[in-house]
Amino acid sequence: MYVLPALLLLALFLVLPTIQTIWLSLHGGTGFSPTQYVGLQNFVQLFTRDRFFLSLDEWPPSGAMVNNVLWLLLFTSGTVGLGLLIAVLADRVRYEPLIKAVIFVPMVISATAASVIFRFVYSPDPTIGVVNAVLTAISPDLEPVAWLGRTNLVNIALIGAGIWIWTGLAMTVLSAAYKSLDREVLEAAAVDGASAWQTFWRISLPMMIVPIGVVAVTMVINALKMLDLVLVMTQGGPRNASRTIAFTMFWEVFNNSLAGYGSAVAVVLLILVAPIILLQIRRFRAEEALR
Numbered sequence: 001m002y003v004l005p006a007l008l009l010l011a012l013f014l015v016l017p018t019i020q021t022i023w024l025s026l027h028g029g030t031g032f033s034p035t036q037y038v039g040l041q042n043f044v045q046l047f048t049r050d051r052f053f054l055s056l057d058e059w060p061p062s063g064a065m066v067n068n069v070l071w072l073l074l075f076t077s078g079t080v081g082l083g084l085l086i087a088v089l090a091d092r093v094r095y096e097p098l099i100k101a102v103i104f105v106p107m108v109i110s111a112t113a114a115s116v117i118f119r120f121v122y123s124p125d126p127t128i129g130v131v132n133a134v135l136t137a138i139s140p141d142l143e144p145v146a147w148l149g150r151t152n153l154v155n156i157a158l159i160g161a162g163i164w165i166w167t168g169l170a171m172t173v174l175s176a177a178y179k180s181l182d183r184e185v186l187e188a189a190a191v192d193g194a195s196a197w198q199t200f201w202r203i204s205l206p207m208m209i210v211p212i213g214v215v216a217v218t219m220v221i222n223a224l225k226m227l228d229l230v231l232v233m234t235q236g237g238p239r240n241a242s243r244t245i246a247f248t249m250f251w252e253v254f255n256n257s258l259a260g261y262g263s264a265v266a267v268v269l270l271i272l273v274a275p276i277i278l279l280q281i282r283r284f285r286a287e288e289a290l291r
Contacts, residue, residue, distance in 0.1 A: 001042040024263035032259045039150070042264035052240045064243040070155055071162070078163040079219045080212065083170025086201065087178050090171075100175065104168035108246065114230035118161040122147035122233075126134065148234055151241035158229050158242055164223060165229075170215045177211035178204065198260055210287065217280050219246070226274050245269050 025042055027034040046053050054063040090096045106114060123129030124146040126136045132144040137236055147157040181204055189199045205212075227246040230236060236243040236251060243251075245265060253262030 018028055021263045021266050021270075024260050027260040029260065030257045034260045035226045038260070041100070042261050043268070045237075045261070046264055046268065052236075052243055053245075057162045062234070062241070062246045064245050067155055067241075067243060068226075070158060070219060070225060070247050071226055074156075074159045074179065074217040075162050075166075075223045075226075076216055078159070078169045079166045080174075080216050082163065083172075083215065084174050084208075084212065086167070086171045087175035088204075090175065091178060103171050106165045108169040109165070112227035112232055114161065114165050115229050118164075118229075119233055122157050124149070135263075149238055151238055154238065154242045158233060160224075161229055161233070162226065166219065170219070172175055173211055173215050174208065177185060177208045210283075214280070218278055220276055247274075255279060 024034065026037060026039055028036040028038040028041065035210055050063075051057070054065045055061060060066070086099070090099045090202055093099065109117075121130045122127055122132075124132060124144045125143055126132045128148075129144070131147065135142050136144065140196075145153065147153050185203060185207075186199055189203050191205075194202070225246045226244045228277055230244055230247045231250065234242045236247055246269060249262050249265040249269060252258045252265060256262075
């Protein structure tokens with residue numbers, strides 16, 4: 001009895017907006033009601049003439065696509081790796097709940113507030129910026145670094161802020177998975193002479209591969225649709241060096257009033273995200289069928 005209402009909601013909030021976005025991506029002009037049909041011209045411009053989206057004329061390549069690859073590699077590995085490390089180590093200490101609560105705190109802060117916090121953290125003024133204060137305390141002769149003002153450092157700084165925010169989620173999921181492992185298997189490995197490292201690497205880690213995959217896919221999707229940190233902290237700067245795909249979509253639609261061009265960026269983002277989501281759904285169904 002709930003199937004029809006669910007299908008109607010799906011059509012209203014997902015299918016129809018998707019169709020509208022694809023329709024807009026095939027049109028040019030300004031505003032949200034463009035009438036000039038341009039076909040695939042917006043997509044051609046994205047990948048051939050828009051150096052802020054993808055530039056292959058220089059080495060290393062640059063643009064929003066390249067920045068998102070950097071986010072995928074560093075953000076995903078950083079959050080999953082740190083989350084797993086904290087989940088395992090915290091399980092062995094006395095004040096585990098307190099440690100996990102502190103790590104999880106960034107998750108309850110809005111992304112906008114976290115972005116404002118990190119604008120202060122990365123400030124080049126050592127009396128304000130925590131990072132530069134620590135560096136100058138270690139080496140007084142070191143010049144303060146403008147983390148958000150240098151094209152070669154800005155993406156690393158943004159990714160660091162993203163890892164700080166999302167590690168709490170990764171830790172929570174992986175901690176629950178680690179605690180649910182069959183302790184008899186782990187104890188049997190210890191009795192057989194396996195070291196703590198061998199037990200973790202050869203037994204615990206393979207048994208956690210499914211939750212690790214879930215967390216990794218979640219972080220990949222977060223990396224692909226990263227917008228808020230970039231918008232608040234740098235607005236794509238300096239010199240458009242920190243643009244991401246999602247930021248480009250937002251900027252073209254709401255700042256440049258190019259709804260058609262921005263929708264083309266949204267379609268590219270959809271093409272990148274959809275296979276990952278479908279793969280994850282297929283995995284869940286396969287696991288459910290085995291139960």
